[in-house]
Amino acid sequence: MLVQFLAAAGVLAVLTVVPGPDMAVTTKRAIASGRQDGLRTVGGITAGLLVWGVLTVAGLAAVLAASAVAYTVVKLAGAAYLVFLGVQALWQSRRGGSGALPVAGPAAAGSPWRTGLVSNVLNPKIAVFYTGLLPTLAPSGLAPQAGMALLVLVHAVLTFVWLGGYVLLLATARAFFERPAVRRALDRVTGVVLVGFGVKVATAQP
Known part of the structure; x- marks a missing residue:
């Protein structure tokens, strides 16, 4: 069972570090509002x-995952939210910047925790991933539900550690990101990436 668990954790680790909407949302919030809001996201x-x-x-x-209508509704809502965040970042890049990272403002509006929660809850791909992959990775020595619950906890811990470490890395380069030109460039890149992910989510198939 231990070997199966370690293999499953390895698969989850690989999937966690692959860049996706979570990293883009985290980048946007951490750059806009700093380390604390990045960690809350x-x-x-x-x-x-x-x-x-x-x-x-x-x-x-x-x-x-099995309902085409429910999947489409959640998918389009999630895509719209990512596009909204992307357009928000692009709009912020047009406003320029005076140097310091703002504590509040258009790019930092709203609860960072809620931003992270909504962006993930409205991602139906997680439902497909959990229902399709987790049962095959769950250790055979545990009941199916217990095995999946354990892997969900592992995935959550890996995600928090990986993205949390990423936020701390961004924080160490705060002086660099405070430069107006760098800030504008990052807002534009992040905005385009978020819009791109939104389009990708909208056109994805179950």
Whole structure:
């Protein structure tokens, strides 16, 4: 069972470090508002994974993954939210910047925790991933639901550690990111990436 668990954790680790919407949302928030808001965003993202984990163990995520209508509704809502965040970042880049990272403002509006949570809860790909992959990775020595719950916790911890470390890395280069030209460039790149992910989510198939 230990070998199976370590193999499953390795798969989850690889999937965690692959750049995706979570990293883009985290980058946007950390650059806009600093380390604390970046970490709160990561906390929201992690909470979103736990929400999907509870739904998966309860069997509700499988219903979503199997329902074309429900999947499409959540998919389009998630895509719209990512596009909204991307346009927000692009608009902020037009405003320029006077140097210091703002404590509040258009790019930092709203709860960072809620931003992370909503971006993840509105990602139906997690439902497909959890219902399709976790049962095959769950250690055979545990009951299926217990095995999936354990892997969800592992995935949540890996995500928090990885993205949290990424936020701390951004914080060490704060002086660099405070430069107006760098800030504008990052806002533009992050905005384009978020819009791109939104389009990708909108056109993705179950």
